[in-house]
Amino acid sequence: MHTNRKTVGIVGARGHTGMELIRLIAAHPVLQLAFVSSRELDGQRVADHVDGFADELRYASLDPAAVAAQGADVVILALPNGKAAPFVEAIDAAKPDTLILDLSADYRFDPSWYYGLPELTRGQWRGEKRISNPGCYATAMQLSIAPLRDLLAAPPVCFGVSGYSGAGTTPSDKNDPEKLRDNLMPYALTGHMHEKEASFRLGVPVEFMPHVAPHFRGLTVTTNLYLTRPLKREDVLQRFHAAYDGEKLAIVTDEAPWVSRIAHRHHAEVGGFAVSADGKRVVIVATLDNLLKGAATQAMQNINRAIGVDEYTAIPL
Ligand SMILES: NC(=O)C1=CN([C@@H]2O[C@H](COP(=O)(O)OP(=O)(O)OC[C@H]3O[C@@H](n4cnc5c(N)ncnc54)[C@H](OP(=O)(O)O)[C@@H]3O)[C@@H](O)[C@H]2O)C=CC1
Numbered sequence: 582m583h584t585n586r587k588t589v590g591i592v593g594a595r596g597h598t599g600m601e602l603i604r605l606i607a608a609h610p611v612l613q614l615a616f617v618s619s620r621e622l623d624g625q626r627v628a629d630h631v632d633g634f635a636d637e638l639r640y641a642s643l644d645p646a647a648v649a650a651q652g653a654d655v656v657i658l659a660l661p662n663g664k665a666a667p668f669v670e671a672i673d674a675a676k677p678d679t680l681i682l683d684l685s686a687d688y689r690f691d692p693s694w695y696y697g698l699p700e701l702t703r704g705q706w707r708g709e710k711r712i713s714n715p716g717c718y719a720t721a722m723q724l725s726i727a728p729l730r731d732l733l734a735a736p737p738v739c740f741g742v743s744g745y746s747g748a749g750t751t752p753s754d755k756n757d758p759e760k761l762r763d764n765l766m767p768y769a770l771t772g773h774m775h776e777k778e779a780s781f782r783l784g785v786p787v788e789f790m791p792h793v794a795p796h797f798r799g800l801t802v803t804t805n806l807y808l809t810r811p812l813k814r815e816d817v818l819q820r821f822h823a824a825y826d827g828e829k830l831a832i833v834t835d836e837a838p839w840v841s842r843i844a845h846r847h848h849a850e851v852g853g854f855a856v857s858a859d860g861k862r863v864v865i866v867a868t869l870d871n872l873l874k875g876a877a878t879q880a881m882q883n884i885n886r887a888i889g890v891d892e893y894t895a896i897p898l
Pocket residue numbers: 592593594595596597598599618619620621622659660661662664684685686715716717746747748749750751871872875876
């Protein structure tokens with residue numbers, strides 16, 4: 582047992598990503614769950630909702646002031662987009678040295694927050710205690726494009742397909758298993774938030790066409806890239822191996838990865854690398870579990886680094 586434990590609270594703990602975070606934190610040697618907030622599950626035992634959770638902890642419905650008053654060392658915001666600010670303001674006022682990790686899109690464009698996609702931005706962390714976790718598709722897009730960023734002749738075009746857990750628990754067409762049955766549902770075909778996020782973070786325009794499919798978890802992004810000069814397939818592979826061979830959670834595969842093999846896994850896979858006959862067009866496929874590398878696992882990497890423990894602590898590899 583670690584002697585210097587840190588307390589952590591999750592706001593939005595009923596949700597898909599909150600539930601994954603509860604599991605990861607329950608197995609963490611340094612972090613200790615202090616509170617889990619949900620309005621709907623107020624008073625109920627976490628153990629009745631999260632498989633394998635053995636503690637007596639109960640959900641509590643905490644407003645921003647009540648969250649700040651808990652005085653936790655780390656607060657994770659796992660709320661729908663647009664809901665984080667009152668919690669951040671209350672913590673800023675009560676205990677500003679709290680480490681806040683926000684899973685939503687609310688601070689991904691805010692330069693005062695560290696944007697934590699460790700495989701690409703690890704070197705940019707300057708000790709910030711405000712961390713914005715990347716979007717799930719945006720993670721897959723950036724991992725697919727970054728190693729070829731200097732050779733782009735045109736905006737990369739990304740075709741994305743997500744399992745419906747990506748759409749959260751608020752009922753909508755995008756998480757309605759009946760409407761999704763035998764279906765592939767296109768949405769936000771221009772201007773999706775993750776198109777803006779990937780473009781902003783990579784510094785090049787990216788085009789993104791998302792779809793949601795009948796499976797529950799895991800996403801695929803297939804990216805078409807036009808290059809300014811011809812490359813051989815081995816040159817493309819060499820660039821990706823150079824970028825990710827030291828990484829435990831970004832794995833380069835020769836074949837195009839399958840989404841059915843990534844569910845419940847903590848890493849992303851990037852593969853395929855089909856090159857056109859003239860060498861100036863490359864197609865790359867990335868898969869990841871939207872709830873893990875696309876959300877909770879990436880959050881864990883970021884929190885681990887910020888609390889000064891090994892980045893992969895409590896992440897099953
Ligand atoms: N699902 C995914 O694949 C990914 C999600 N994200 C982001 O993570 C965040 C959480 O997503 P996800 O877990 O899917 O969302 P869910 O819809 O599954 O859960 C949202 C949680 O927020 C709570 N909540 C909703 N509205 C409010 C409110 N106004 N005030 C306080 N609590 C509220 C809900 O619980 P209750 O109503 O009981 O309080 C619930 O616990 C989102 O911003 C999402 O964009 C990021 C990457 C991937």
